[in-house]
Amino acid sequence: MEITIRNGTPDDIPAILGMLDSSVEWLVAQGRTGQWGTQPLSRNAGTVESVTRYLREDATFLAEADGVPVATLSLTDGPGAYLAHLDPGEPERYIHWLASDRRYRGHGIGGALLAHAAEETRRAGVSLLRVDCYAGDDGKLVRYYEAEGFSRVEAFTVGERNWPGQLLARRV
Secondary structure, X not given: OOEEEEEOOHHHHHHHHHHHHHHHHHHHHOOOOOOOOOOOHHHOHHHHHHHHHHHHOOXXXXXXXXXXXXXXXXXXXXXXXXXXXXXXXXXXXXXXXXXXXXXXXOOOHHHHHHHHHHHHHHHOOOOEEEEEEEOOOOOHHHHHHHHOOOEEEEEEEEOOOOEEEEEEEEEO
């Protein structure tokens, strides 16, 4: 399988929302509903707005396997508003919406996108790459990022549900 990475365009919105929905379906099947809930993210207006905004800002990348879009991430200059208080005190690049079509799980596609994000960060003259993720349930997602070279920075909670999160960082 040949993996290529390209810039996303607004035409990719349906594919990206499909990847997010695939991820939710996979999480629900495992009984891990705390991360993104039980409903398809494509039905959430805030998610659709976020995905659309990042595409319009030219901040989204897609990984393709043999020409088929199978994973995505967005890369911006900072976190969402819920973590704005955790200013690193230096320029950073920040990963949002890393997701894949779960049928392609285990092929290293997420790692390829993270490596691409690190290279884009270096190319921008920035040495700090950060990401946050769901830290509940079995902690598997935090361990995934650690295996990809990220280190824990700070645990946090968001909203009335006290959604457990973990901020991670990597020097590039």
